[in-house]
Amino acid sequence: MPIALLLHVDIAPPFRAGFERAGFVLRPALRENDRSPILPEGDADEIQALLTIGSIGLRAEDMAAFPNLRIICCQGVGYEKVDLDAARARGIMVTNGAGTNDTSVADHGVALIAAIARNVVSLDRAVRGGQWQQLRQIRPQLTGKRLGILGLGNIGKKIAERCSAGFGMQVAYHNRRPRVDSDLLYCRTVEELAKWADFLVVATPGGAQTRHLINAQVLASLGPEGFLINISRGSVVDTDALIESLRQQAIAGAALDVLEGEPKVPQALLQLDNVILTPHVAARSPEALAAMFQRVLENLSRYFAGQPVLSPVPGMGTE
Known part of the structure; x- marks a missing residue:
């Protein structure tokens, strides 16, 4: 019997056939330029599986609308807006995509580091506008600089490897506790890491525990020659504090792939x-x-075949 899979994010056309061949009927529930989940058109009772992302998630009150929901799959590594307590209480499995996009995110992070340090975007725009000689700015090189990583997970480690091997950068990090498998310099606080770093990369998971870890005090510690790069979640950075720091040139610049309240961008x-x-x-x-x-x-195929899923989120087991 086909299994109804509700989509809070779209499955790219080249991949849809694979899901359909595996016995899943796709039920889109998408809202343009909005991150709030909506109910499907039709009977919610038929939904047994749901695909979402961490920044959309599924709240307990929304979960209650699906009496036969058995598994929630998060497309990427994040799952911060999925109510795990409600899922556990219902016996709903929750999985994520741990390890599937680390390389791509790390590559983008390094691209942002280079682009903001060398002012690539503004210079490109200026040249297109007819300027040349007057914009030959002196910008810092990457080689030999200090890279601070907030969150030395898979993505953070890959950024560290690229910047250390490729640019000869010194690397330090801050986690809730030191990693026993790393010999990189460990900073006990985010402020200590920011004060040490020339480039501060945010690579920590989102959620309530990391909300506004990058605040006015951290930005002040980063200082007028420091750059902030965020490729994790917008909620980790206090946007108002960042805007003020950029306005006052209290930090040298920022490169952001994520924002609080995205897709809305503060004017x-x-x-x-x-x-x-x-x-x-x-x-x-x-x-x-x-x-x-x-x-x-x-993960879906294994779950409905009664086999352990490949990547349950922490605390969900492998049933």
């Missing part, structure tokens, strides 16, 4: 020329998308 950010903005696309390479959709399909 104040758009008016600043010391910030680069990309629309949450770090994980959107062909290779990463293929790996993410394959992981979703494998």
Whole structure:
């Protein structure tokens, strides 16, 4: 019997046939330029599986609308807006795409580091506008600089490897506790890491525990020659504090792939020329998308075959 899969994010056309061949009937429930989940057209009772992303998630009150829901799959690594307590209480499995998009996100993070340091976007725009000699700015090189990573998970480690091997950068990090498998310099606080770093990369998961870890005090510690790069979740950075720091040139610049309240972008950010903005696309390479959709399909197929899923989120077990 076909299994109804509700989509809170779209499955790219090249991958839809694989889900259909595996016995899943796709039920889109998408709202343009909105991150809030909506109910499907038709009977919610038929929904047994749901595909979402961490920044949309599924709240307990929305979960209650699906009496036969058995599994929630998060397309990427994040799951911060899925109510795990409600899922556990209902016996609903929750999986994510851990390890599927790390390389793509790390690549994008390094691209943002280079672009903001060398002012690539503003210079490109100026040259197109007919300027040349007057914009031959002196910008810092990457080689030999200090890279601070907030969140030394898979993505953070890959950024560290690229910047250390490729640019000879010194690397330090902050986690809730030191990693026993890393010999990189560990900073006990975010402020300590920011004060040490020339480039501060945010690579920590989102959610309530990390909300506004990057605040006015951290930005002040980063200082007028420091750059902030965020490729994790917009909620980790206090946007108002960041805007003020950029306005006052209290930091040298910022490069952001994620924003609080995205896809809405604060007008104040758009008016600043010391910030680069990309629309949450770090994980959107062909290779990463293929790996993410394959992981979703494998988790779904294994679950409904009574086999352990490949990547349950922590605390969900492998039933």
